[in-house]
Amino acid sequence: MSATEAFVAGPRTTIAGSPTGPLAGLGFAVKDLIDIAGVPTHGGNPDWSRYAGIPSQHAWVVQTLLEAGASVVGKTITDEVSLGILGENVFDGTPLNPAAPDRVPGGSSSGSASAVAQGLCDFALGTDSGGSVRVPASFCGLYGIRPTHGRIDFSGITVQSPSADTCGWFARDAEMFARVGEVLLQGKLPTTLPTRLLIATDAWGFADPEVQDALLKLRHRLSSLIGHTEEVVMATPGLSVWQRAQRVLQSSESAKTFAPWLDACNPRMAYSVARNLTIGSMISEAERSAASLMRIEARARLAYLLPKGTILCLPTTPFPAPLKDLPISVLAPLRERISCLTSHGGLTGVPQVSIPGGLVGGAPVGLSIIAGRGCDLDLLAVAAKLARM
């Protein structure tokens, strides 16, 4: 694989967008989990498209962006069927993280983040169920959004865990990031900003001290921008407790989603992916049921903390991107730790934007802001204003 690779192997899929529209002239990359009519969606696995069939129409997000004037410049590498947050695919390779070439790009929207970070497109589509936009945004030094769950039409996108799946995007700068948002969220950036900022002390404490230090300057700018700032504990039962609940929900849900495929096709997979699907298939109904109750509580907690006009900030990831090619036994606990800072997304459905926040040992880390459900445009407005400060 060449050092600039971010796109899937084979002829590059390109589609010209409408000549006019708010995004006319821009080029975007599409995670190969998102349908383009007539082109197999490989989902990062050599045996997925044979099962899924050739899509007959574009995913809603692709169609909407084409109509807005943007052009498809290619489909990008993804972790297998979106199960992964590190961005190492044993079949397609590891897309380059140009900000830290010896490190993983993050996943599962690895190729989309890589393509944007390398300047191979203006923006790129990804999906985020457990952190698959937020983590690569943090690791590659990009803007990335996980929208409110259910806000953006998911039709034509490979389902993993329906109760957590979202479609988001990456950009290198806040202005481009917001322009795409106005199209996909079908609204205008608000002119008034939130007025209350919460600092999630539990989430900050969970990050490496170097990450906290690296993000502090941006956090202070954010605090100046918003004004009233206060400290809160975000996950009252504990971030690790939320993480476990969401792992139960997402693992059992994804195991259920892919069970018919696994049974019928016995696909080739990375051992680690098959292992996680196997463990997911063994989760008991009692455990799933307990996690569902915790989800109700977590949703209520964030709804209480985040009325309209309030946002919360936290580090996107507890550390910068790990090195490439580490053994499973080293990566597994890192993955678990990362998901302690991302699980609230799938668990509660709130929107989150990751902003390039600083460098640790030369590698990027992101600062995240979250808002109440439906307040996606508020987050984009904050990010845009912060960039102009």
Place this chain on the structure above:
Amino acid sequence: MSATEAFVAGPRTTIAGSPTGPLAGLGFAVKDLIDIAGVPTHGGNPDWSRYAGIPSQHAWVVQTLLEAGASVVGKTITDEVSLGILGENVFDGTPLNPAAPDRVPGGSSSGSASAVAQGLCDFALGTDSGGSVRVPASFCGLYGIRPTHGRIDFSGITVQSPSADTCGWFARDAEMFARVGEVLLQGKLPTTLPTRLLIATDAWGFADPEVQDALLKLRHRLSSLIGHTEEVVMATPGLSVWQRAQRVLQSSESAKTFAPWLDACNPRMAYSVARNLTIGSMISEAERSAASLMRIEARARLAYLLPKGTILCLPTTPFPAPLKDLPISVLAPLRERISCLTSHGGLTGVPQVSIPGGLVGGAPVGLSIIAGRGCDLDLLAVAAKLARM
């Protein structure tokens, strides 16, 4: 894959044997789990040889056969790292079962059985931990042997479950089968045959009625040959109890064997193989310990039943080869049922020979004879004499 495929892809590995010796002029195929110096041993998985490295010398069995005059004609397809008894490899394809082309060949020594059955070589080497020679012998209508555990030097062969691994071979006729045996077992066929035949009523009852019927004629010939015949229950706690014990032992052992590879390389695998390795890694020490006690009891049971001069006969498999490309959910219970008739091998280490026994719906099934540990040559002598009756 062409319909005659049994060998691994790429240039055919050939080595001329010694010009003289008891096997001079014969050609044999080598399961790609067995080392040939300077040639990668792929073990049926695209990421195994990278980890295992290039062997610097031939496996003992290969070296011994070459010195006896036989020549290597190629390396054959195997189930991934020998984990499978059906013979479907998602990377290399399913070798042809020429006796039943719409059915699997059996595995894991699938390509070796296929090559012999197709007449592409005179005999072929396989390995048998849980049934990997006996099952393809039954399904392809061949002679096949699982020797006494520990009798044939296993050096240079990919280890799966050391307490169960053996190296065996296939041939189309009993004479060829015995000639190879005299070389690999380093002894002469005895001139006196066993004088007591046990019919394992539990094992016969476990086979489909059609299989019992198809094997009855050969069983009667065997009974005439040996003379004194009596019925016994082979597995006093039950064949299914022995199967479960051996599954625990072999699954936990193979998971332990491959753990360092899985951790370091995160290999591409069939989902089903990765799933079984994952389940194997979760077996508790208490369960393993209970199965070890059952192994002691099973060994004592067969030692009691099979003094020198006594052999026992049973169907090799409960049914003929299943159709190709069935879903995992259909194959898994079939695999479990097959292993009820094969688990005594890994559990107790006794030698077993499968003899072409008859046809069911046009597909072959084998009749097996087993003897006490070390009595391998007695079984070959019985098979040879039976063929001349």
